[in-house]
Amino acid sequence: MTVSFYPDIKTVSGVNNSHATSYRAWLQYTFITSTTYREQVMSLLKEMECLNGSDISESIEQEWTFAIRKMIGFQPAVVPEVKGNGLRIVYVDSMEKEAFHIKNEDGIQILAGGEAGALYAVFTLLRHIQRQGDLHSLNMKEKPANPLRIINHWDNMDGSVERGYAGESMFYRDDSFRENIVRWKDYARLLASVGINAVSINNVNVHKVESYLITERYLKDVARVADIFRAYGIRLLLSINYASPMEVGGLTHADPLEEDVAAFWKQAFDDVYQAIPDFLGVVVKADSENRPGPFTYGRTHAEGANMLADAIAPHNGIVIWRCFVYDCHQDWRDRTTDRARAAYDHFMPLDGAFKDNVILQIKNGPMDFQVREPVSPLIGALKQTNVIVEFQLAQEYLGQQRHAVYLLPQWKEILNFDTGHEGEGTFVKDIASGKTYNPTHSGIAAVGNLGDDYNWTGHTLAQVNLYGYGRLTWDPTLNEDDILSEWSDLTFGQEEHIQQLLEAILLPSWLTYERYTSPLGIGWMINPGHHYGPNIDGYEYDAWGTYHFADRNGLGVDRTVETGTGYTSQYAEQNAKIYNDPNTCPEELLLFFHHMPYNYELTSGKTIIQHIYDTHFEGVKGVESMVANWEALEGKIDDKRFSDVLERLKHQLSHAIEWRDIINTYFYRKSGIKDIHQRKIYE
Amino acid sequence: MTVSFYPDIKTVSGVNNSHATSYRAWLQYTFITSTTYREQVMSLLKEMECLNGSDISESIEQEWTFAIRKMIGFQPAVVPEVKGNGLRIVYVDSMEKEAFHIKNEDGIQILAGGEAGALYAVFTLLRHIQRQGDLHSLNMKEKPANPLRIINHWDNMDGSVERGYAGESMFYRDDSFRENIVRWKDYARLLASVGINAVSINNVNVHKVESYLITERYLKDVARVADIFRAYGIRLLLSINYASPMEVGGLTHADPLEEDVAAFWKQAFDDVYQAIPDFLGVVVKADSENRPGPFTYGRTHAEGANMLADAIAPHNGIVIWRCFVYDCHQDWRDRTTDRARAAYDHFMPLDGAFKDNVILQIKNGPMDFQVREPVSPLIGALKQTNVIVEFQLAQEYLGQQRHAVYLLPQWKEILNFDTGHEGEGTFVKDIASGKTYNPTHSGIAAVGNLGDDYNWTGHTLAQVNLYGYGRLTWDPTLNEDDILSEWSDLTFGQEEHIQQLLEAILLPSWLTYERYTSPLGIGWMINPGHHYGPNIDGYEYDAWGTYHFADRNGLGVDRTVETGTGYTSQYAEQNAKIYNDPNTCPEELLLFFHHMPYNYELTSGKTIIQHIYDTHFEGVKGVESMVANWEALEGKIDDKRFSDVLERLKHQLSHAIEWRDIINTYFYRKSGIKDIHQRKIYE
Known part of the structure; x- marks a missing residue:
């Protein structure tokens, strides 16, 4: 079966040309402006040897020729036999089905254990080309870790x-x-x-x-x-x-x-x-x-x-x-x-x-x-x-x-x-x-x-x-920084400034979200049902087994062996021991494993309540940075994606403020302990 | 237009014969077992003088003859002129349209200002007959207070x-x-x-x-x-x-x-x-x-x-x-x-x-x-x-x-x-x-x-x-007791024991509900949206203007002129004064008008927190009584209504327990103050 793909973007339900960059995600295949690099690709990969196989082979040819044409501006010939420079795919029985080895040896070759391996190799090579990677010393040997x-x-x-x-x-x-x-x-x-x-x-x-x-x-x-x-x-x-x-x-x-x-x-x-x-x-x-x-x-x-x-x-x-x-x-x-x-x-x-x-x-x-x-x-x-x-x-x-x-x-x-x-x-x-x-x-x-x-x-x-x-x-x-920069290059182009801004926005974003929502491993302070937005007691008196047990003195779930539910004993010995003791338990999980008083002092020297206040103020500041960093991208990326994301980030900021204020007020009302920095906590 | 009514109960969508007593509500028109009374009705009301008027007249004749037949066992004749005993309706121009006067003078007469008044009179007289009221000294003069x-x-x-x-x-x-x-x-x-x-x-x-x-x-x-x-x-x-x-x-x-x-x-x-x-x-x-x-x-x-x-x-x-x-x-x-x-x-x-x-x-x-x-x-x-x-x-x-x-x-x-x-x-x-x-x-x-x-x-x-x-x-x-006994007689029959049980169940039921839900004028401690079941902070951080402001020291909304929203000033002077002062404010509204500490002493000598605990325990006991009283009705009323109500009362009891425990725990966690009677309040 042959199905065309997003050159025909208008044939996708609900998608039109203005959505093109959004829809293409990381498969933009942006035209490479470097003449030198394009010429190198044209010379090394002017043709590919055609495959005779299942539908996957057809996908491989389609993907390759389509992407090269978009990035380099020429469409490689698909020929029965590549002589000299070109792309050849060779199946090697001794390799695992999904494994591949891309190398430049007698022209650019993909050795693969099977068609899937070849497909993955082609996508890998295309990614490499989009990022203008070196093609002369190519030597990428990969197989998936997870079956x-x-x-x-x-x-x-x-x-x-x-x-x-x-x-x-x-x-x-x-x-x-x-x-x-x-x-x-x-x-x-x-x-x-x-x-x-x-x-x-x-x-x-x-x-x-x-x-x-x-x-x-x-x-x-x-x-x-x-x-x-x-x-x-x-x-x-x-x-x-x-x-x-x-x-x-x-x-x-x-x-x-x-x-x-x-x-x-x-x-x-x-x-x-x-x-x-x-x-x-x-x-x-x-x-x-x-x-x-x-x-x-x-x-x-x-x-x-x-x-x-x-x-x-x-x-x-x-x-x-x-x-x-x-x-x-x-x-x-x-x-x-x-x-x-x-x-x-x-x-x-x-x-x-x-x-x-x-x-x-x-x-x-x-x-x-x-x-x-x-x-x-x-x-x-x-x-x-x-x-x-x-x-x-x-x-x-x-x-x-x-x-x-x-x-x-x-x-x-x-x-x-x-x-x-x-x-x-x-x-x-x-x-x-x-x-x-x-x-x-x-x-x-x-x-x-x-x-x-x-x-x-x-x-x-x-x-x-x-x-x-x-x-x-x-x-x-692979580490998260490298994956992010790969994605950023492919999705928004390779300008270093764009990548830096995206890194500044995204790398700390999970911790930022954690700061303005859920301190120290406490979860479930969220609206029941739809699970959006703060509701500290939303699940507290419900039947779902999801509690924080906050009272006027402290909060957290005692899961220790001695005085709690004994959950810690389900871990292997060393972890069980670490989790079972509030002094060794990783602090980001402290309230998951222990019910602690608000004035318990963390290794930072802060009390838990002060930590709650601080992280919630910091979390909002983190989102403010996200918005500012994104705004710096104006004109550097297409308007549609720019404005789409900006709108959501602005909502995120107002919603983060809601999270901050509700959580701070909730715990202030309960603990009665003031913020030592005297920032605004509503009564 | 003539439409038959609930003799044709099976023609009502979703209603069948087993639902008859439920559907008839207070218009049961139960057969009166007293032969003496029936004979009295038969002799005094053997015929009615026919009306010539609008659709309302037709309703009057239908209602009268249908109900008398069901209660007394004979269908009164509708005749052009009543001679001697019978029911006559006379319109009196000087009376208000909806007013009536029922008297026994030259036979039973309804004087009415208009057809609506006559209709109300007929329903009133039927109610009187169902309750076997005296017909000789009849003298009921009524008009509605509210237009x-x-x-x-x-x-x-x-x-x-x-x-x-x-x-x-x-x-x-x-x-x-x-x-x-x-x-x-x-x-x-x-x-x-x-x-x-x-x-x-x-x-x-x-x-x-x-x-x-x-x-x-x-x-x-x-x-x-x-x-x-x-x-x-x-x-x-x-x-x-x-x-x-x-x-x-x-x-x-x-x-x-x-x-x-x-x-x-x-x-x-x-x-x-x-x-x-x-x-x-x-x-x-x-x-x-x-x-x-x-x-x-x-x-x-x-x-x-x-x-x-x-x-x-x-x-x-x-x-x-x-x-x-x-x-x-x-x-x-x-x-x-x-x-x-x-x-x-x-x-x-x-x-x-x-x-x-x-x-x-x-x-x-x-x-x-x-x-x-x-x-x-x-x-x-x-x-x-x-x-x-x-x-x-x-x-x-x-x-x-x-x-x-x-x-x-x-x-x-x-x-x-x-x-x-x-x-x-x-x-x-x-x-x-x-x-x-x-x-x-x-x-x-x-x-x-x-x-x-x-x-x-x-x-x-x-x-x-x-x-x-x-x-x-x-x-x-009219007072609530009399209305309830009227309704009870008409709906479940006139046995005194039934009425006593229904009074025991219903007369205190609003206060009982208040006890296990909302103390001292505090509202809104309910699940947002559908408004069923306890959720103390459900509206507390929302946009609806519906707050209790409970913190570790107290709760309530300060609506005074001096330190609050000034709402009390919207009342006429004397009420404004009473509401504005916690010492004169009716206690059942205390927290509606004032933010008070948990340990504030009420006129009962109890603190607010103790009052919360006490009323919540009492409220559940109240529902237990309701269930017991209803169970005492088994066999005295029809099975369908008995079991329908029992099922709901049992749910009410378990739900009242949920209200009690959640509210008591919430305020215990917040106040840290123990119940002086050491009843079970979950931590």
Whole structure:
């Protein structure tokens, strides 16, 4: 199938020419003004050797010729055989499928383990050229660290996106698939360009209509999407409803140990693979937040997941089973129950009990994508179970893509966390990549931040998180500065001044957001439901297990072994010890683990209450800098993206002031302690 | 037009025979088991003299013969002339239209000023018979105290009801009128039986589609409703959209001083009266909560209302202009702005500036239908302006018809409040009735509590509020006990034990609700938006002007002249003085007017904090009693109503516990002061 891409930008629903730079994201392929460099490219890469392969080969040729023409101003010939200078792609059986080696030796060559590797190499080389990298000493040898590199869509078929902040779903509208092929292809291009190799296209909360995605009613449509993604090396996942045997199959139950249920799933997967032979597998949110699951029938999660695994195994499919299981009907009066404990308590006893094609997907922290949490104690503790670490690109609790927050620093901290489960140096990144325990499957998944907005992500700067997510899952050793400068070069051009301003805006943005929102590991001081804006007591007396316990003397959750919930004991010994003691607990997590008095003195010499005041004033100042830095970009980048971002930054500033004032006033009213700097705290 | 009524209960949408007792509300017309009494009725009232008049006459005959047949077991003959015993209705020109005099003199006679008066007399006599009142010494002389006795529906044409807690709209569905004639007629019967004489049938927030109610598109449907209501002496009102000249008329503005706008309204009202010659008038919410209004064009409310008044005057129509005008974008940081001041500040300067057919509708309190508020200072202060007092049957802030709350005690307090504006004894009830200032129009309106639920009001016991509202607006000197026992007799039968239990449940229910929710005049500690359930800080940092200012030392709003917002000065001198001083301020309103320390000692000898704890524990105990008392009714009333109410009372109990614990914990955490009785307050 041939689908044109964004030369035809006007064919994308809701996108017109004025949106072009926004829509192209980091695939601008801006014309390179250096004549010297262009001439070098023209001479070294005047032709490419044509490929004979699957749809991916066609994508490779398209991407290469299109991008070179845009950047350099000529279209390379595609020839049966390159003689002399040109681009040649050579498949090497001994290499891993997704690995590549780009070198300049007998002309520019890509050695690749397979077509996907070649595709990644082409995108890498194009990035290199856009940044005017040296082509003579080319020697780029890469392979992805994480076998699975997944985006989870939380799209509903009515067109809404759960926790979506970038318009409506690009896949669905009114319970049907949209006619949105050009955008789907452009989306696949964006993903492949940063190495994403799997996408689930429907919400993990699978409602009635989405339960039918695995049936005849929708499988042809699903296959259309799969076709588009396949040409970019991306495999499809669907979220399934654990109650489908009842809701779709007409059975009276969904007990995983009953024959008829197993038979239902076997048939369902046969149908799916009939339509999509390379279908990757399914994502399951079971027994979570009122979703059905094996608990209903007194079965374990292992029994529940293994039944699906057996049904999908003949097709080599996988079952991704989410560990986001906790009691969402908790009594706020009960200080002994601790939601943070839930995933570990539920899944740790099952280590080793899951089939080889089951993968547990574990959220990065024990709660739910807060501004700051410790790493989930389950990561690393499970040694005989396939795991995937789950991040969230969608900025649910992080400003909902109306606040600019560069998430890479958060993810880097998490990936570099030493779980200590196999002695010192048992890093999250190595557990995710499979290096530590060598599981059958491993990798990273993330909830996407995308919709049908003309800039994909609502906030233009939120594009960086999608870019960075891809790059980091490909290579977790990349650092956030380098990824940002790559992205900045590709997205806004290579002027050094632009890059400096973007760095000044984005590198500290997560910490800035943390400053004006959530001090010292306290989360959940947010409006319930939609999760936007401050509401300190919003979750305090609710059933979600999400409390701060602030009173007139102090705040924080006692999770110690001695006097608290004992959550600290879920970590490997050294970490457990550190977290359990307020004197050794990292201060940015102090209130996550301990209930502390307002006048407790931090290592900075400040009391907690003064720290709260200071960080909230600093946070607003940080946003003021962001606005000023962005304003300095006027005229240096296109007006549309300039004004789009400026509008959001201005909102961010006013909203940060709201956060600052509400939090400061709340804690001032409660503690009665004045700001030692006598700044304005409203009474 | 003849429409049958609830003998045909199965023809009402959503209602079946099992719902019969619920649906009949207080018009049960239960068969009277006393043979003596039945024989007395049969002998005294064996026939009635037929009437020749409008639709109301037909209603009178229908109501009388139907009810007598059900209660007594025979159907009175309707004869051209009653000779000897029987019921005769005689119209007396010198009486007011709605007045009547029932006496037994030459047989039972109803003297009435007009058909409406006769209808009210018939319902009164039927009530008397149902309660087996004496018929020999009959001498009931009545006329309504309030000329206008109105129910406002907040129904939207999509079928929803704003602040509706009893199902969907009985008037609309999917932007059309429903085919619901039987229910409309039964509704008119219920209203007329307690003297309501006007109904507005659409939400004061008039959206796009409802703007067309005054146009050809819907006027035929409106006229159908008017026909039904007319037969029960009820006139129709519509809420209008002040921006209709633009949204419906295609003008570019809605400036009330522009000719084209006036012409639009003149034409619109001509059309309305063409369809409904006795149309009563319009209700307007302008410049309120983001609704359009005259402020948009720099005009005053008087200019805005008078233009409409002039347009509708040729048809003798009225314009009811709501005074619920305030800044809903207030900054919580600003303690000087006071929403409570808003209505007075806006409207007081305009006293005397409104046309004779404009009526200002003033909410009972200065805020918005809280559990307890002082009386609006505007009531009584406006001396040269027609006013209507507005109540809310819909239990928006009072448990949403899931909690049983008998509202009459609240209304009685309000009606008996002495505003002092014409010296001692200037009661709200006399201002509303027109006795004090003798205005052209006056009366009482209330937001209805009705929907298409089979029991009309969601909670079966909420029927009492509709009944009581009608009775009280008819005669504000009736007391809440007597109204309750009337209602109880009619609704559940005359067993003394039943009545005692219902009194035990309902008479203290408002105070009980207040105890477990809102101490000492503090309001707004409720979930924003839907207004159900506790959320102490829910409105505290929001833009609605609704704050409690609780800190670690105390709580309440300083509305004094010296140190607060000066709101107290809006009252007549004596009240202003009383409210302004915490030592004389009625304690149930103490925190409405004053910011007080937790340890302030009340006249009970208790501190405020102890009062909070005590009332919250007592409130829950009160609900426990309600449940126990209701359970004692098992077998004494029909199962359906018994179980319906029991289910809601049980929910009320668990929800009251939630209120108690959250409020007690909130204030304990803030004050740090322990309950002197050492009951369980969660930390």
